[in-house]
Amino acid sequence: MSWGSFGNFLHMGGYALYVWGSYGVAALCIAAELGTLARRWRAAQRRP
Amino acid sequence: MTTESYPLGAQAGSHGNWLMKYAAPQAFFPLAGKMIPWFGTLAALLGAAGLYVGFFVAPTDFQQGEVYRIIFIHVAASWMSMFIYVVMAGWAALGLVLNTRLSGMMASALAPTGAMFTFVALWSGALWGKPTWGTWWVWDARLTSELILLFLYFGFIALTTAIDDPRRADRAGALLAIVGVINIPIIYFSVQWWNTLHQGASVSLTKSPSMATTMLTGMLLMALAAWMYSIAVALWRVRSIILERERDAAWVRELRGQE
Amino acid sequence: MLGGLRSIIARDVRLSMRRRGEVLNYLVFFVIVVTLFPLGVGPEPALLRTMAPGIVWVAALLAAMLSLQRLFAADYADGTLEQMLISAHPVGLIVIGKMVAHWLLSGLPLTLLAPVLGLQFDLPQKALAVLTLSLAIGTPVLSLIGGVGAALTLGVRGGGVLLALLVLPLYVPVLIFGTGSVGAALSGMGAGAQLSLLGAFLAISCVVAPWATSAALRVACD
Numbered sequence: 001m002s003w004g005s006f007g008n009f010l011h012m013g014g015y016a017l018y019v020w021g022s023y024g025v026a027a028l029c030i031a032a033e034l035g036t037l038a039r040r041w042r043a044a045q046r047r048p
Numbered sequence: 049m050t051t052e053s054y055p056l057g058a059q060a061g062s063h064g065n066w067l068m069k070y071a072a073p074q075a076f077f078p079l080a081g082k083m084i085p086w087f088g089t090l091a092a093l094l095g096a097a098g099l100y101v102g103f104f105v106a107p108t109d110f111q112q113g114e115v116y117r118i119i120f121i122h123v124a125a126s127w128m129s130m131f132i133y134v135v136m137a138g139w140a141a142l143g144l145v146l147n148t149r150l151s152g153m154m155a156s157a158l159a160p161t162g163a164m165f166t167f168v169a170l171w172s173g174a175l176w177g178k179p180t181w182g183t184w185w186v187w188d189a190r191l192t193s194e195l196i197l198l199f200l201y202f203g204f205i206a207l208t209t210a211i212d213d214p215r216r217a218d219r220a221g222a223l224l225a226i227v228g229v230i231n232i233p234i235i236y237f238s239v240q241w242w243n244t245l246h247q248g249a250s251v252s253l254t255k256s257p258s259m260a261t262t263m264l265t266g267m268l269l270m271a272l273a274a275w276m277y278s279i280a281v282a283l284w285r286v287r288s289i290i291l292e293r294e295r296d297a298a299w300v301r302e303l304r305g306q307e
Numbered sequence: 308m309l310g311g312l313r314s315i316i317a318r319d320v321r322l323s324m325r326r327r328g329e330v331l332n333y334l335v336f337f338v339i340v341v342t343l344f345p346l347g348v349g350p351e352p353a354l355l356r357t358m359a360p361g362i363v364w365v366a367a368l369l370a371a372m373l374s375l376q377r378l379f380a381a382d383y384a385d386g387t388l389e390q391m392l393i394s395a396h397p398v399g400l401i402v403i404g405k406m407v408a409h410w411l412l413s414g415l416p417l418t419l420l421a422p423v424l425g426l427q428f429d430l431p432q433k434a435l436a437v438l439t440l441s442l443a444i445g446t447p448v449l450s451l452i453g454g455v456g457a458a459l460t461l462g463v464r465g466g467g468v469l470l471a472l473l474v475l476p477l478y479v480p481v482l483i484f485g486t487g488s489v490g491a492a493l494s495g496m497g498a499g500a501q502l503s504l505l506g507a508f509l510a511i512s513c514v515v516a517p518w519a520t521s522a523a524l525r526v527a528c529d
Contacts, residue, residue, distance in 0.1 A: 013114035022172035
């Protein structure tokens with residue numbers, strides 16, 4: 001699969017909103033989960 | 049919380065059975081700590097490989113164009129969402145039968161990740177549906193069951209967080225997870241029935257065109273990545289839960305002293 | 308053993324009849340919810356006829372859910388439940404007795420009232436019969452599954468909303484087959500398949516729900 005240019009890759013054949021919307025929200029969800037988990041972990045370690 | 053009330057955990061050392069030994073949170077805690085980096089690295093590598101195959105190797109779909117590339121995240125997320133619920137119910141059943149503390153902790157450690165994947169599956173499904181079916185949402189059997197699965201996750205999380213005594217929360221959650229897992233096939237079947245009865249949504253996901261091998265490879269890689277990610281995150285969360293619950297236990301104090 | 312069951316049912320019914328007002332409230336709630344829909348969607352008879360099964364069934368789910376909170380709450384609060392759990396009676400029997408009593412005072416009156424409400428929606432006679440029959444088979448399932456939720460949320464803060472959150476997703480199959488049977492009757496097909504599936508679901512619930520409820524009660528009274 002050759003995209004030709006980075007612009008074409010981002011464009012996703014006209015479906016950029018749908019494709020990047022899916023992957024973006026997935027990435028956000030994972031980041032949010034890891035973030036809350038890291039906070040919870042630190043809090044659990046600190047608590048006397 | 050004292051350890052005396054949990055016969056299995058207390059007897060673990062004398063039994064010598066390694067499985068039973070690691071059923072004690074105290075023994076599982078360092079083991080989980082050692083496993084997390086491995087599963088985390090695997091998840092990252094598999095995810096990178098899956099995304100590479102999905103975006104740079106797999107060809108454009110001749111019917112759907114580039115939008116089909118949502119499949120790589122969508123299928124991985126929906127598989128994990130169902131798989132995690134079943135695993136959760138398995139841990140729950142184990143906890144009820146063997147009365148091990150760790151099982152309940154594992155079940156509640158898995159639930160948020162399962163809910164997250166369910167949400168991602170629904171979201172990516174909606175974004176896939178709009179360009180291909182012309183609508184964000186159809187009352188398709190799979191989509192509807194997935195939505196109900198999300199409600200089941202919410203119910204589990206709400207119940208276990210509403211009960212203050214962790215022991216009671218674990219066992220109540222375990223019962224709910226088991227009742228839920230018995231119900232899931234019935235829900236799926238009934239929604240499918242309902243869907244064929246009302247011919248409104250005639251689009252079917254099952255009629256997928258024959259898939260290129262590279263597409264399948266990308267999908268499997270992403271699914272494996274999601275699996276490894278779930279294990280790593282669940283282990284991390286279970287470590288936090290162990291620390292929170294056993295903060296007064298001698299071994300946790302000792303651990304803190306070393307740091 | 309049957310004598311024990313009968314005495315548990317009789318006791319619960321008697322206790323509830325002392326507070327007749329509350330039992331009546333759920334019925335009034337049911338009637339009001341059903342009546343609100345035509346006001347919301349308009350009086351078009353064809354539209355109402357197709358929506359009727361769904362409206363009546365959803366209202367029945369909500370009414371059953373509201374009444375569930377009280378299934379074990381009073382006995383839990385005054386310690387009777389704990390006594391029952393350590394008594395000679397098998398816990399499953401006590402649970403079944405309480406669920407039957409709950410159905411007699413919530414599901415049964417709803418079922419008897421449904422044909423009258425169906426008239427509001429211009430349902431033909433055959434559909435009215437199927438609606439009543441589907442409620443007669445389906446409302447016991449609501450009491451059974453709801454009992455699990457009621458036992459799990461005993462004494463838990465935010466119990467009412469939590470109960471709804473736990474139980475409503477589990478009600479989905481009942482809702483689908485209940486409304487589906489009336490829909491089939493309306494469109495001239497036989498409702499036999501849906502009603503037998505509803506019956507099958509009732510059978511499964513009869514096995515799983517008392518077990519899960521007893522276990523949940525033991526957890527709550529631990």
